[in-house]
Amino acid sequence: MNAPQQGFKERADAALKNAVLKIAIDRTTGNAERKRAVAIAAFPEFQAARARGRAIKDHVIAHLDHYLEMFERNATAAGATVHWASDDAEARAIITRICLEADAKLVTRAKSMLGEEIGLPHALADAGIERVETDLAEHIIQLAGERPSHIVWPAMHRTREQVAILFKEAHHPPPAADDPATMVQSARRELRAKFLGADVGISGANFLVADTGATCTVTNEGNAELTTTPPRIHIVTAGIEKLVPSTAHAFALLRLLVRSATGGEMTQYTTFHCGPKRPGDADGPEEMHIVLVDNGRTRMLADEFRPMLRCIRCGACMNHCVVYRQIGGHAYGGTYPGPMGAVLTPVLDGLAQSRDLPHACTMNGRCAEVCPVEIPLPTLLRAWRTRSWRERLEPRSVRAALGLWAMAARRPWLYLLGSRIGVRALRLFGRRGWIGSLPLAGGWTAYRDMPRPSGRTFMEQYRAGQAGRAGQTGRETRK
Known part of the structure; x- marks a missing residue:
């Protein structure tokens, strides 16, 4: 069993280092994903059945x-x-x-x-x-x-x-x-x-x-x-x-x-x-x-997590979760793993002990897409993040970093200047088109590489593209 003194990050780190675990997860979740896709394709009434299932659960919860x-x-x-x-x-x-x-x-x-x-x-x-x-x-x-x-x-x-x-x-x-x-x-x-x-x-x-x-x-x-x-x-x-x-x-x-x-x-x-x-x-x-x-x-009936009571425990959300499929269930530390566990564990164990779980989500929305009773899991996970911020459970370093980002975001000239400097500085860490390690971002680069940026910000590339299209239009007009 997981050592109780370990936190989510330590358990996830151990899981990512376990090559055999990755094989086991891929075998099961990959097979489940394929079988579900075939079953849904053969069931043209699925969306109607899904709407009815949600209505049944919501009716029961209301009464x-x-x-x-x-x-x-x-x-x-x-x-x-x-x-x-x-x-x-x-x-x-x-x-x-x-x-x-x-x-x-x-x-x-x-x-x-x-x-x-x-x-x-x-x-x-x-x-x-x-x-x-x-x-x-x-x-x-x-x-x-x-x-x-x-x-x-x-x-x-x-x-x-x-x-x-x-x-x-x-x-x-x-x-x-x-x-x-x-x-x-x-x-x-x-x-x-x-x-x-x-x-x-x-x-x-x-x-x-x-x-x-x-x-x-x-x-x-x-x-x-x-x-x-x-x-x-x-x-x-x-x-x-x-x-x-x-x-x-x-x-x-x-x-x-x-x-x-x-x-x-x-x-x-x-x-x-x-x-x-x-x-x-x-x-x-x-x-x-x-x-x-x-x-x-x-x-849960009286707060924003009420929709979680619809859950029928099918496991589809975790079978399609990019995080769960990398670390498995034990890394979550609670009874329920995956996206539904990241919502339920703070209810059962308290947010202070499990605030890392909502923050582990990539917010890609795949879990909500496959949920048979349409639980808005990303919305509920964002609600936990908001509550964590309001209750001041975030580390001081995180609050300070977000404060600096907010200050820059409210000043477009400063944000654009910082973006230009940042994308050009990142190129210094790239090798063969990828960045394998990066200061202050070890948690990201320890298990994945980042694409080396082009050296221009999105806005710079967008403006260049617009200028190119304008020039092409001008030439066609002169013709």
């Missing part, structure tokens, strides 16, 4: 109290017990209490980023309860002792070759070969007894259906079904923003979620859980508990 009460009422009528957690500590306490009261020794867990957000893995360990991650990628990172690096592919930072080494060390017997099919069979063999022997199964929820009280999970492995069905107790953890009015609305969003996340039309398993086992049911848990977690979400 969140109404749908929360409706969901609790219907989930309770279906036999589930609904718990409310105002923050991560309360959520952990509720879940561990349920497990301890059930005398649970073994807990299986399906992938849930909310569980990571509230620190559930550590809470279960502190309570002396064995936790087994059942998602294949989560199984990998549990063996490696790491945190997820992506919200859809938690182990995307690991290459197949690295996974083979982990499995050979941890699986008994070890896999006979290191091809993907053999390693998957080895993981299934390892996990099968855990599935059947668990006392409690814990899952997240992609959607909470208000008019039925059901929870919805989507997976491609079937591990969520094996996590939630055999144990005596099923615990669902979900953020309060996961609500949708009805099953039809859930499917409208599923059309967006799956195409944006994996490039498919539908996941292999889409399951709705509505209460515990009933008389006559062949299987299912004896108890179902749903823990609804706020943890800063109601604060």
